[in-house]
Amino acid sequence: MGLRAFACFMLLSVFSVTIAEYVDVRVRGVVSIASTDDNFICATLDWWPTDKCDYGQCPWGNAGIFSLDLENKNLINAVKAFGSIRLRIGGSLQDSVTYGFGYGVKDCNRWKKDSSALFGFSGACLDRKRWDEIHDFFNKTQAKLWFGLNALHGKNPDSKDKVLWVGDWDERNARDLMEYTISKGYPVESYELGNELCGGGVAARIEAQQYAKDIKKLKQLVTELFPDGKQPKVLGPGGFYDKQWFNDFLLATGPGVLDGVTHHTYNLGPGVDSTLINKVQDPFYLDNSAQTYNDAANSVKEFAPWTDPWVGEAGGAYNSGGKDVSHTFANGFWYLDQLGMTASYSHKVFCRQALIGGNYGLLNTTSFIPNPDYYGALLWHRLMGNQVLSTVHYGSPFLRAYSHCSKNKPGVTLLLINMSNSTTFDVEVFPEFNSHPSQGYEEQLDTNSAGTPMREEYHLTPEGGNIQSDVLLLNGIPLKLTESFDIPEMQPKLVDPTSTVSIAPDSFVFVSIKDFHAPACA
Numbered sequence: 001m002g003l004r005a006f007a008c009f010m011l012l013s014v015f016s017v018t019i020a021e022y023v024d025v026r027v028r029g030v031v032s033i034a035s036t037d038d039n040f041i042c043a044t045l046d047w048w049p050t051d052k053c054d055y056g057q058c059p060w061g062n063a064g065i066f067s068l069d070l071e072n073k074n075l076i077n078a079v080k081a082f083g084s085i086r087l088r089i090g091g092s093l094q095d096s097v098t099y100g101f102g103y104g105v106k107d108c109n110r111w112k113k114d115s116s117a118l119f120g121f122s123g124a125c126l127d128r129k130r131w132d133e134i135h136d137f138f139n140k141t142q143a144k145l146w147f148g149l150n151a152l153h154g155k156n157p158d159s160k161d162k163v164l165w166v167g168d169w170d171e172r173n174a175r176d177l178m179e180y181t182i183s184k185g186y187p188v189e190s191y192e193l194g195n196e197l198c199g200g201g202v203a204a205r206i207e208a209q210q211y212a213k214d215i216k217k218l219k220q221l222v223t224e225l226f227p228d229g230k231q232p233k234v235l236g237p238g239g240f241y242d243k244q245w246f247n248d249f250l251l252a253t254g255p256g257v258l259d260g261v262t263h264h265t266y267n268l269g270p271g272v273d274s275t276l277i278n279k280v281q282d283p284f285y286l287d288n289s290a291q292t293y294n295d296a297a298n299s300v301k302e303f304a305p306w307t308d309p310w311v312g313e314a315g316g317a318y319n320s321g322g323k324d325v326s327h328t329f330a331n332g333f334w335y336l337d338q339l340g341m342t343a344s345y346s347h348k349v350f351c352r353q354a355l356i357g358g359n360y361g362l363l364n365t366t367s368f369i370p371n372p373d374y375y376g377a378l379l380w381h382r383l384m385g386n387q388v389l390s391t392v393h394y395g396s397p398f399l400r401a402y403s404h405c406s407k408n409k410p411g412v413t414l415l416l417i418n419m420s421n422s423t424t425f426d427v428e429v430f431p432e433f434n435s436h437p438s439q440g441y442e443e444q445l446d447t448n449s450a451g452t453p454m455r456e457e458y459h460l461t462p463e464g465g466n467i468q469s470d471v472l473l474l475n476g477i478p479l480k481l482t483e484s485f486d487i488p489e490m491q492p493k494l495v496d497p498t499s500t501v502s503i504a505p506d507s508f509v510f511v512s513i514k515d516f517h518a519p520a521c522a
Helices: 003-018 073-080 092-096 128-141 172-183 208-225 243-253 289-303 331-344 372-383
Strands: 019-028 041-045 086-089 097-099 124-126 144-149 190-193 233-240 260-265 309-314 350-352 384-392 399-406 412-418 423-431 455-462 472-474 493-495 501-503 507-513
Touching (some): 041 372, 073 128, 092 097, 097 172, 144 233, 208 233, 233 309, 243 289, 260 289, 289 331, 309 331, 331 412, 372 384, 372 472, 372 507, 399 423, 412 501
Parallel strands (some): 041 350, 086 144, 144 190
Antiparallel strands (some): 412 507, 455 472, 455 507
């Protein structure tokens, strides 16, 4: 490289890391545009055994339901830190699980490799001892249990279409499980029927009319077994959104059955995709998800307005995630953006695949130490309230902005995501009181900052500036477990409210503004 070329390169390099852009973010706080469940943040526990392998790697270790160390202190403390979090037990193998509680079950075996079986594993059995251990874990952590039932029990593959399963759901084994659970006083918040059997299915599928018939049978079972007490929620269909299938299913199901319409998303493609690191911070690619969320919400609004859409499983990249991306800081570009997007499209719950296991676990599969996305989820859970506010700006698409009424305190909290690796965004937040933006802005700003509470900011960045790091910095300090294996305190930086919010390249920032006037949050 010649001297002049080198000088130009150095000038461009310096410029690329010092460029700043002012952005005016407006929060329309007159009315909320949607609301979420108190436990919007959710995570899954899966059935995959140790020898579940993808792309020449076996990333599940002992994270599956049968082998997971439920006494692990890191695991228990990580769940307890939420105060309350919904955990879903389910996944691809749930429709091959029987329950060892009834008289008809003689053998209660675990998974075995079987190339002729669904997903390459023979059926397995959940015995009483493991079910007791699971409930002991949920009792210790105060997590809410969402349990996925086997929807193929009693069915058989069609003689002409081996992917299509036909016949009525046999609820007797599920009844055995529920009756034992009730006898022990174990709480189950929700029961979901089946995993990825809707639409075209994955390894198996059920027609919409039949699925509606089956899930009404589940509702009848729950109603019978809980005649006086609080009934568990009934959820379904737990698969990928297919507009016609979902519409037919919801129409055939009718009112009074479903408490949540669950669908899955793996919108980043296969975990082996070499472009995964680019996709997670490409706002134009991530925008493609919006149509699915909007369509799913519209299907529910039109055909089942008495309930709400839930994201029942979302791992980003399928087949256990990407080994160099899904457990790193970089995955937060996708994850946090999905949280903000789905909440805006009226989804009550977002369930992350997985709490532990694969490459996309919120916790490291072997050490149980939190990965970066764990802390993003925890901050969302603690800071973002139920009421979702419309948030707009007209700056770079690489800046994402979402706002909610703050959780358990006055004001609003924003999530600001900087997907650019070269631009700092200096953000000023304004209230917009006109709910009809075409009529122009009507601002009511108090320019007197005397006595105004300090603004709280939580800046999340990767260690060493490496977005593929597993170590997350909060306001410049690494987040690490305490000596007693507790989740560290996450204190905000207190900032003069008259200053702009500076969003560094490749960073996420939660911003709580206590004196922000939003009538929707009153």
